[in-house]
Amino acid sequence: MAESNFIDYVKIYCRSGKGGAGSAHFYRSKVTPLGGPDGGNGGRGGHIIIRGNSQLWTLLHLKYTKHVHSEDGQNGSENRKTGRDGKDVYIDVPLGTVARDSETEEVLFEITKHGEEVILLQGGRGGKGNDFFKTATMQAPRFSQPGEPFLESWTVFELKLLADVGLVGFPNAGKSTLLSVVSAAKPEIADYPFTTLVPNLGVVPYRDDRSFVMADIPGIIEGAHEGRGLGLRFLRHIERNSILLFLIPADSEDALKEYKILLNELKLYNPQLMQKDKIVSVSKCDLIDDAQKKKIATKLKNHHPVFFSSATGIGIPELKDAIWNLMNKSEE
Secondary structure (H helix, E strand, O other): OOHHHOOOEEEEEEEOOOOOOOOOOEOOOOOOOOOOEOOOOOOOOOOEEEEEOOOOOOOHHHOOOOEEEOOOOOOOEOOOEOOOOOOOEEEEEOOOEEEEEOOOOOEEEEEOOOOOEEEEEOOOOOOOOHHHHOOOOOOOOOOOOOOOOOOEEEEEEEEOOOEEEEEEOOOOOOHHHHHHHHOOOOOOOOOOOOOOOOOEEEEEEOHHHOEEEEEEOOOOOOOHHHOOOOOHHHHHHHHHEEEEEEEEEOOOOOHHHHHHHHHHHHHHHOHHHHHOEEEEEEEOHHHOOHHHHHHHHHHOHHHOOEEOOOOOOOOHHHHHHHHHHHHOHHHO
């Protein structure tokens, strides 16, 4: 996904359709000049419906969609004819999209399955025609119901990427390089902080034609939960990953301290992230000798680190095994 094409936040004005009015018509003909009430009901206004689509990866298609209106219901008419319902409007969104009220910030719902549909705004009900109100004691009602009004709101849609594995690390920890090596994704890679400005997804092939999805999240720095660096803008993408893969570069001054800082940032952002499965890995292990590896392994002994090098391929199979085994631990 190109940087300019990754959109994970849009704000849209939505308005459902109003219901059609019922008719207060009376039947008239040459044979029956004073017929009874025959006014039909009004049609329902169109809904605004949000629908999950697994073929979408971003909210780019909604970037320039600022106003969405559904169709009004038609009025009822003579001969008890019910007005036509207004057409519903469907807004397709990628899986992992959260709808939020723009004023109250209240989360309205989340879309997590393909084909899942949620009515964001219901169309107004159609009014009843005078034929509905006739009774034995009121045989000629001269009134009918108006249709219900439309509903409107400004709604924020936020995308939280759905992936099996989310890469967590400081800028330049080697996340993008790893993703480019184990999948067909081609994220931008360079020797300066914040090369990754948007999340990237890649499908990682495993043994026997199996695979899993890996997400490269822009680098975290200390204070990210307060908005420092790229801050809160991308931390939310970590919430939808099944496994958090922490990358600590082998040339880090203090591997354990770096891991604790990353862990603390996630905890301060959302304490529930601590319940996710975690793997600690040491990237760029080709830059250090065996003695240094042993030193780092001792510091991280409680976390069973996996050493790997994206440049040489060392440890990549073992890293994939660790991820796959953790993903499928519940099936054992």
